[in-house]
Amino acid sequence: MKDTEFEDLAIRFTPLIKNQIKKMNLTHEYEKYKQDALIALWECSKNYDETKGSFSAFAYVKVRGKLLDACRKEIRVYKQLQTQYVWEDHADSYSVPHYNSDLERYKNGLTDKQNKWLQQAIEQEKSLKDIAFTEGVSIEAVKSWRKSALSKLRKQFK
Numbered sequence: 001m002k003d004t005e006f007e008d009l010a011i012r013f014t015p016l017i018k019n020q021i022k023k024m025n026l027t028h029e030y031e032k033y034k035q036d037a038l039i040a041l042w043e044c045s046k047n048y049d050e051t052k053g054s055f056s057a058f059a060y061v062k063v064r065g066k067l068l069d070a071c072r073k074e075i076r077v078y079k080q081l082q083t084q085y086v087w088e089d090h091a092d093s094y095s096v097p098h099y100n101s102d103l104e105r106y107k108n109g110l111t112d113k114q115n116k117w118l119q120q121a122i123e124q125e126k127s128l129k130d131i132a133f134t135e136g137v138s139i140e141a142v143k144s145w146r147k148s149a150l151s152k153l154r155k156q157f158k
Contacts, residue, residue: 006045013041013059020064024071028147033067040066077154078122109156114149117142 017037026033040063048055107115116135120126128146132139 006042009045010038010041013056013063016056016060017041017063020060020067024067026067026071028143033070036066036070037063109152110149113145114152117145117149121146 017034020037021027021030021033041059044055044059044062048058052058107118110118117131120131120134121128126134128139128142132142135142
């Protein structure tokens with residue numbers, strides 16, 4: 001497929017991509033998810049088989065799947081932050097796993113609002129709506145806290 005053909009395809013399927021990002025409420029990192037969707041569309045253009053159905057249906061399934069995979073990956077990062085196991089050596093010369101919710105070292109670089117989001121969303125498993133209600137702010141404000149907190153946490157992980 002030539003570059004100009006893919007550009008035309010990308011333009012034609014931009015509404016599908018935007019719609020899926022919006023449906024999945026992934027607007028906090030729109031460009032990242034748009035890039036993932038475009039990669040899926042490119043893969044569709046390479047792997048499409050006319051005998052198995054329409055291209056638009058194939059693209060819909062693949063783009064949506066790619067976005068879901070990206071969400072699952074982000075959830076895994078949340079869970080890594082949430083739970084850590086620390087092996088403690090005992091005098092009996094054996095090791096026992098000890099549960100430790102050790103987010104304190106990650107919280108140091110965050111603002112008070114970002115810490116509120118982290119504590120309530122990760123530790124207390126509250127939804128954005130519940131956090132917004134508890135804090136007396138809009139859902140968009142809580143989304144902003146989440147976005148900036150995740151950005152800082154990703155930098156600490158690297």
